[in-house]
Amino acid sequence: MRRGLHHAEPGATGVDDALIPRDSKAVDFEGRAPDPRRMAEVAFLQPGKREQTKLANRQTILDAARDVFGELGYEAATVRDIIRRTGLSVGAFYNYYRSKEEVSEALADDGARRFRPILHAEYERATDFESYLRGAVRAFFDFLADEQETVRRGRPPQETVPHFRNTPGMLAVYEEVRTTFADVMERGMAPRVDLDYLATACIAIAREVGEAMLRRQPPDVAGATEFCVSLILGGLKDLPRANP
Numbered sequence: 001m002r003r004g005l006h007h008a009e010p011g012a013t014g015v016d017d018a019l020i021p022r023d024s025k026a027v028d029f030e031g032r033a034p035d036p037r038r039m040a041e042v043a044f045l046q047p048g049k050r051e052q053t054k055l056a057n058r059q060t061i062l063d064a065a066r067d068v069f070g071e072l073g074y075e076a077a078t079v080r081d082i083i084r085r086t087g088l089s090v091g092a093f094y095n096y097y098r099s100k101e102e103v104s105e106a107l108a109d110d111g112a113r114r115f116r117p118i119l120h121a122e123y124e125r126a127t128d129f130e131s132y133l134r135g136a137v138r139a140f141f142d143f144l145a146d147e148q149e150t151v152r153r154g155r156p157p158q159e160t161v162p163h164f165r166n167t168p169g170m171l172a173v174y175e176e177v178r179t180t181f182a183d184v185m186e187r188g189m190a191p192r193v194d195l196d197y198l199a200t201a202c203i204a205i206a207r208e209v210g211e212a213m214l215r216r217q218p219p220d221v222a223g224a225t226e227f228c229v230s231l232i233l234g235g236l237k238d239l240p241r242a243n244p
Helices: 036-043 049-072 079-086 090-094 100-125 129-151 168-187 195-214 221-236
Strands: none
Touching: 049 079, 049 100, 079 090, 079 100, 100 129, 100 168, 129 168, 129 195, 129 221, 168 195, 195 221
C-alpha cells in the first residue's frame, strides 16, 4: 500500500461511502507493516554449520512429508513412510519431530511463512480496502491451488485435513491482516468495527471456503474469491461500530 492505498485519493475507498466515518483523516502508513522478507534476512543471517545441518534436516523431513501425505493421504501415511523418504535415521527424525501430527503442524507453519510475503505484496499493491481484500483472498486461493498439486494429489477427496491455528507463521499472517485492517480504518477507508473479530472472521472464511474450493476439480479460484469478498463486504455494513 506504500504505492497504492498509501497514495489513494480521498473517497477512493472501494467501500460504500455511507460506511465510512465522517471524521476520516489521512495517515502516513509508510513503514508500519515490516517487510517479512527483510525480517527473514536478519533472522537467518549466516547460520553456523551445525545450524545449517539442522535447517537442512528439517527441510528434508518437511519435503518428504509433503510428498508422502500427497501420495498416500494424511490418514494412511505413517512416520515410517516419512522416514524412509528422507534417508535419515529414525533417531535423527525424532530429534526434530515426535509424531506425524507435529510434522503436519510444521508443514502448516511452513506454508504460512511462505504465504506471508505474498500477502504483504498485496498490502503494497492495493489502492483501497476492497482491492486489498480481493487481492489477498485471490492470492490465498491461488496459493492453496498450487499447493494442492503436491500436497493433496493422493488424498481421498473427503479426507479431513488437520487445522493448526497458533503456529508462529500463522500468527504472523494474522498480525499482517490485522495491521492492514487497522491502517485502513484509521485512514477512514473502511468502517471502524471490532478489529480482532474482523481479522479473525476474514481469515476463517477464507480458510473454510478454500477447503471447499479444493474439493472441486478444477478449483474455482475466481468464483471462491468473489464469494468471499461479496460475503465480507456485504456483511460489513451491518456490523456494530467500534469506539475510536
